[in-house]
Every structure is written in C-alpha cells, then in structure tokens.
Amino acid sequence: MLHETAHHSEHPRIFLAGDSSVCTREISRAPMAGWGQVLPLFFTRDVEIVNCARAGASSRTFAERGRLDWILDRLRPGDYLVVSFGLSDHKQDEEVRTEPFHGYRAYLRLFIDGARDRGAHPVLVSPHERCTWDEHGNLRQVVQPYPMAMSELAAETSTPFVDLYEQSLQWWTQLGPQGTRSLFMFLAPGQHPNYPDGIDDTTHLLPEGAVACARYIAHTLAQREIVPAQWVTRLDQERFPDEAYGWLDDATHASLTRARTKGEGDTL
Numbered sequence: 001m002l003h004e005t006a007h008h009s010e011h012p013r014i015f016l017a018g019d020s021s022v023c024t025r026e027i028s029r030a031p032m033a034g035w036g037q038v039l040p041l042f043f044t045r046d047v048e049i050v051n052c053a054r055a056g057a058s059s060r061t062f063a064e065r066g067r068l069d070w071i072l073d074r075l076r077p078g079d080y081l082v083v084s085f086g087l088s089d090h091k092q093d094e095e096v097r098t099e100p101f102h103g104y105r106a107y108l109r110l111f112i113d114g115a116r117d118r119g120a121h122p123v124l125v126s127p128h129e130r131c132t133w134d135e136h137g138n139l140r141q142v143v144q145p146y147p148m149a150m151s152e153l154a155a156e157t158s159t160p161f162v163d164l165y166e167q168s169l170q171w172w173t174q175l176g177p178q179g180t181r182s183l184f185m186f187l188a189p190g191q192h193p194n195y196p197d198g199i200d201d202t203t204h205l206l207p208e209g210a211v212a213c214a215r216y217i218a219h220t221l222a223q224r225e226i227v228p229a230q231w232v233t234r235l236d237q238e239r240f241p242d243e244a245y246g247w248l249d250d251a252t253h254a255s256l257t258r259a260r261t262k263g264e265g266d267t268l
Helices: 035-042 059-064 067-072 100-117 145-157 164-181 207-223 250-259
Strands: 013-018 048-051 080-084 121-125 184-187 199-205
Touching: 013 035, 013 067, 035 048, 035 207, 059 067, 059 100, 067 100, 080 100, 100 121, 100 145, 121 145, 145 164, 164 184, 164 207, 199 207
Parallel strands: 013 048, 013 080, 080 121
Antiparallel strands: 184 199
C-alpha cells in the first residue's frame, strides 16, 4: 500500500520511463500508439501523467543518455516512477542491447534506487510480447528472459511489479495469430494515409492494443493498492473517440523529445 505516504499535492504525478511500447506518438505515425499515451484515459484529471518514454530506447540508453537524470531532477517525494523496458533491450544492436540477467537488471536498479532516494515510488511493468508466431501457429516468446529478470529484481528489491508480459501471453494466445494482428500495426496498402504502402509491424500497437494494456496496468495499480484506487477511472468504458488517444503534433513531439534529456541533442 504505497500510497499511504504519497505526496498529497494538488496534482499527484506519475512519471513513465520506457521504450516505444510506452511512448506517446506523433500524429504523423498514427494510428501507432504506446500504452503510456493512452494511460491518462484511466486516471482522473487531477493525476498528472508525465510520459518520458522514448521510441528506440533501452534501459541502458535511457539512463546513459540523460533521460533518467531528467526525471530524477524533477521527482518529488510521493511521486511515482513507472518503468517498462525490454523490447529494445533484447535487440542485437550493440548500441541498445542489454543482457537480461546482467546489464538489464543493473540499469533497472538505477531507476529503482534513484526514485527511492528522492522519496518517490518505483513501479516495474514488464513489456508485452511481440506478435510473432511459428509455422504451427504457436506464439513465439522472444522477449521472455527480460520479464523473468524484471520479476526477479522486483522480488529482490520489494518493488511493485505489474506483469503485462504474462497477461499479453494470455491475450495473444486466446486471440490467435489473426486475432492478435488486429491489435498491432498491420495495415494493408491504402488503409491509412500515414502508411500508403501498408505496414507489417510485429512490435507496435494500434490504439485497441494500447488501450488494452493501459487498462490492465491501471486496473492492477488500483486493485493492488499501488496507487490510490480513487485515482483510477473508466475501467469499464469500452470505446473512446479518436481524439482521446493523445497523439501529438509533430513539432510538439520533437520539442519534448529534445527537452526531456540531459544528454546531447536528440538522443535515444
């Protein structure tokens, strides 16, 4: 029950640190959406959600390139820092990759310790699985070592843990290969003006997928009393208008991307 010592300001604050599965997207990339982009749909208006997630960032690059420092400089006692990485960490690109039970855990500790040093509450959220299937129609668990490492670290450090990964496995398996595609960025040529040639994207979500993830996270935070239950709202609302999804105009998105770092320029 973390909220007993929460900072009771006029606007409670939840900072989000994560990768492309979490970040707010620019309007030129719609209908692509991160779950952090739509998380405010499930919180009352007096809760300020500061989405600092960055597309392409791993736990390593987010910390090394000044984005974590930007958050830590602004955290107040009683704030929350919700941390979700893994989809970029598992890439083979040496510039972003971390090993799940070594570097990944070490960098996540920086987020946990940094928040607690400032009297804020860290929360870990595992990444969702990708939409990848084998030739027999079985879901491939390509990200699995990272949620496992995160779960172990959460237990070791007594950090609240929201297991979005396990939930996504249940959802994707129940929906099957074709059903799951309806939640991800699979668009036919001409289906959306931002993607005239179509797109087959096994990683990034459509609003329906992002909303499902955000709803589950908000529900879990309230149900387990990680945040005060009265902060969470509209969990039973099935649909939202397109204008509620929170895409940013490209100039505003670029400005925030540059501003929310203590690193060099437009970094990951």
